[in-house]
Amino acid sequence: MSFTSNTSTRYVQFELSDGSIQSIVEDLLKPFPDFYLAKLVFYEKRDTYRVDGDPLIFSSVLTFYRHGFFVLPTHLSSETNRQFVADKYLLPLLATYGINSEAITYTTYIELIGSVQMVKLGGHEQKMLECTQTKPYWEDVPEHKPSGFVVVGSYMEYKYVVKPLVTIINYLMRHGYELEGWNKQTKKATMKKVHRAPLPPPPRSCSTVCVIL
Incomplete structure (x- = not known):
C-alpha cells in the first residue's frame, strides 16, 4: 500500500506565530461564512494559511467551529481577553452564566x-x-x-x-x-x-x- 494524497475531505492547515500547525476539516467552516477563518480560507485556496495567533487560544477558536462553544484556558480566560479574541476572530460568542454554573462539561x-x-x-x-x-x-x-x-x-x-x-x-x-x-x-x-x-x-x-x- 502506497501513501498518496487522494481524499475528498480537505483539511485546512493554519501556521501560527510559533511555527506550529493546527488544522480543521474545511466543511466545518462553511456554515460560518462571515467568521474570520471562513473568510480567510474561502477568499483564496491555499494549502496553509498563516495566522498571527497564540496556539492555545487558536485551539479554542477551532473548538468553537467544531463544537459550537468557546472556552479559553484558565490562565487566559479573563472577560477582557475573551472579548478581544472574539473581536479578532469575529466570533459571535454566546455564553450563558447562572449562579451555579461553575464549568462547561x-x-x-x-x-x-x-x-x-x-x-x-x-x-x-x-x-x-x-x-x-x-x-x-x-x-x-x-x-x-x-x-x-x-x-x-x-x-x-x-x-x-x-x-x-x-x-x-x-x-x-x-x-x-x-x-x-x-x-x-x-x-x-x-x-x-x-x-x-x-x-x-x-x-x-x-x-x-x-x-x-
Missing part, C-alpha cells in the same frame, strides 16, 4: 484502528511496521503534542501514527482518556475524554443570567 471521542503498513522513515529502507489510524487525525488531537509520534502520509482519507494500537491506547489513557470499546480481533478501539472547563466570572452588571455577544 463536554466530551471528545477518538476512534483507533490498528494495522500493519509499509513505512519508510528517514533514509532507511521501507519496513512493515505496526501503525494506528486515528479519527480525527493524530495532529488534530490536542494531546498529540508531547508524544513525538511520527505520522506518515495519507492513503485515501487515512493517516497513520507509527506506533502500535496498544501504545496509542496507553498513551491516551495517561492523558485522561477512557477506553469505551476495544475489539482485539478487528483491532478497533474507541476512547473518550470528559473535559470540565471553568467559565470566566460573569460581568458585574449580571445578577443571574447574562448573554455576551
Whole structure:
C-alpha cells in the first residue's frame, strides 16, 4: 500500500506565530461564512494559511467551529481577553452564566484502528511496521503534542501514527482518556475524554443570567 494524497475531505492547515500547525476539516467552516477563518480560507485556496495567533487560544477558536462553544484556558480566560479574541476572530460568542454554573462539561471521542503498513522513515529502507489510524487525525488531537509520534502520509482519507494500537491506547489513557470499546480481533478501539472547563466570572452588571455577544 502506497501513501498518496487522494481524499475528498480537505483539511485546512493554519501556521501560527510559533511555527506550529493546527488544522480543521474545511466543511466545518462553511456554515460560518462571515467568521474570520471562513473568510480567510474561502477568499483564496491555499494549502496553509498563516495566522498571527497564540496556539492555545487558536485551539479554542477551532473548538468553537467544531463544537459550537468557546472556552479559553484558565490562565487566559479573563472577560477582557475573551472579548478581544472574539473581536479578532469575529466570533459571535454566546455564553450563558447562572449562579451555579461553575464549568462547561463536554466530551471528545477518538476512534483507533490498528494495522500493519509499509513505512519508510528517514533514509532507511521501507519496513512493515505496526501503525494506528486515528479519527480525527493524530495532529488534530490536542494531546498529540508531547508524544513525538511520527505520522506518515495519507492513503485515501487515512493517516497513520507509527506506533502500535496498544501504545496509542496507553498513551491516551495517561492523558485522561477512557477506553469505551476495544475489539482485539478487528483491532478497533474507541476512547473518550470528559473535559470540565471553568467559565470566566460573569460581568458585574449580571445578577443571574447574562448573554455576551
